Amino acid sequence: MIDRITAGFGAVIRWLTLLMVVLTFAIVVLRYGFNVGWIAMQESVLYLHGLVFMLGAAYTLKADGHVRVDIFYQGYTAKQKALVNLMGTLILLLPVVIFVFIVSFDYILTSWRIAEKSSEAGGLPFVYLSKAYLWLFAITLGLQGLAEIIRNLKTLLSGESEREQSDGNSDTQSQSHQGDKL
Numbered sequence: 001m002i003d004r005i006t007a008g009f010g011a012v013i014r015w016l017t018l019l020m021v022v023l024t025f026a027i028v029v030l031r032y033g034f035n036v037g038w039i040a041m042q043e044s045v046l047y048l049h050g051l052v053f054m055l056g057a058a059y060t061l062k063a064d065g066h067v068r069v070d071i072f073y074q075g076y077t078a079k080q081k082a083l084v085n086l087m088g089t090l091i092l093l094l095p096v097v098i099f100v101f102i103v104s105f106d107y108i109l110t111s112w113r114i115a116e117k118s119s120e121a122g123g124l125p126f127v128y129l130s131k132a133y134l135w136l137f138a139i140t141l142g143l144q145g146l147a148e149i150i151r152n153l154k155t156l157l158s159g160e161s162e163r164e165q166s167d168g169n170s171d172t173q174s175q176s177h178q179g180d181k182l
Helices: 002-034 039-062 078-103 105-113 127-131 133-158 162-181
Strands: none
Touching: 002 039, 002 133, 039 127, 039 133, 078 105, 078 133, 105 127, 105 133, 127 133
8 A cells, every 4th residue: 555655656756847847947948038037936846846856755765766785785585685675674764764754843843833935035935835845755755664664574474575576477477468479
């Protein structure tokens, strides 16, 4: 279920990234082509940028796109990889996520309490929303971390990773469809 939610965030991120690119293009064209600019439009790109990266962290973890030292990892068995991933999640990921959530608590609540606005004339009045991205980051990444813990425990207990099972099933299906064509 967590994987599906994170995959849904991935789909949202794709559209937000496209919107961010279109807005950036419009800002450049308006500024240099027509000598027109709006602070609110520029700040909206910053808000989108923050949201893409904060939501993208959990999606990147789900897609196994996080950074690791592959020199040793690539030669490991599925169980060894699961153990490394499990330890990394328990020792590094979850403590950092919990730390970010706790440390940002007063920072975000204060911003919400005063309904913090942009300090720029004509800026967006939603600075408190962008600061709440920290909680969104911590919650989504923490939940995806829990999904990774479950996945790695299943691998350690069963011996085969879900990713290998799904990759193997899709390979088998594609091979059987190729055989049907022959």
